[in-house]
């Protein structure tokens with residue numbers, strides 16, 4: 001993933017705003033992480049970076065849309081993304097001792113990898129269990145047909161072994 005370095009010493013105490021619309025960064029990162037998602041609309045980020053003694057406060061908003069496969073029927077659908085965030089990134093020490101640190105010290109100067117922060121927010125904005133629609137009917141376990149498109153007519157009750165104990169249950 002490409003780094004987007006921000007020199008914290010160049011930023012005044014009241015912070016600085018960054019507008020981020022470089023789509024190449026997202027494409028490259030999606031490929032690097034092998035994520036099966038494409039962007040339906042350009043992903044944009046408005047970010048304010050505030051330097052702190054031992055790191056930086058990063059707050060902003062990420063918005064756009066991604067094409068994701070539905071977790072139930074695996075059909076691709078468009079997921080709108082709109083994420084507000086505020087994170088504190090602590091410095092990882094000289095030369096970036098901590099591999100994960102987004103704020104590293106280079107020759108006594110703190111710099112922030114804004115790319116890593118944005119990428120993390122993008123991943124967090126993705127739904128954990130993406131669904132093409134709230135009540136997606138999913139795939140038929142018998143014929144594999146997408147039940148959102150057509151009723152396949154396979155009998156549903158009857159053959160699920162998990163339901164067998166309940167089959168002769170009488171509810172009075």
Ligand SMILES: [Zn+2]
Pocket residue numbers: 070071072073074075131132133136137138
């Ligand atoms: Zn679905």
Ligand SMILES: [Zn+2]
Pocket residue numbers: 140141142143144145152153154
């Ligand atoms: Zn079926």
